[in-house]
Amino acid sequence: MLEIRYFAGARAAAGCSSERIAAESLDDLATVLAERHGERLALVLKAASFLVDGLSCHDRQAALPAGATVDVLPPFAGG
Template sequence: MTTPTPTIAVRLFAGAAAAFGADAATVPARTLEELVAALTADGSAEAARVIGRSSFLVNAVARPDLSHPLADGDRVDVLPPFAGG
């Protein structure tokens, strides 16, 4: 039996929101890596670049490991590099 893919609420900030074209999204993802792939699959090259360099908070906790698992009800904040970082 296959477990359904969790639905994740995403908030994008600053340059990530500008490049993505929205400040919020809902995507199916089991890991942060899948979430990044879902956000960048149909987006622009700029969105892929900015989101790919961003930091991620899962339920307000920094998660640098893209293999971090996600569950239904999780909220992920996408924080782009600031001040040229």
């Protein structure tokens, strides 16, 4: 199981700040989360950045370690 933590717009789209999900990769995770929370979160996930155990992960097909914490960070405005 993975600990998923949502921030900013991802939190609003998911309707919660965190949850536990089983997934093999970020692509798999995005599919599971979109099925669970709907199109609004699916759109956020397409543009989101992900931290896996605090490290940026750009390979959405890479295997996720069991028990990892995945932070979902939507694009932020500002400068």
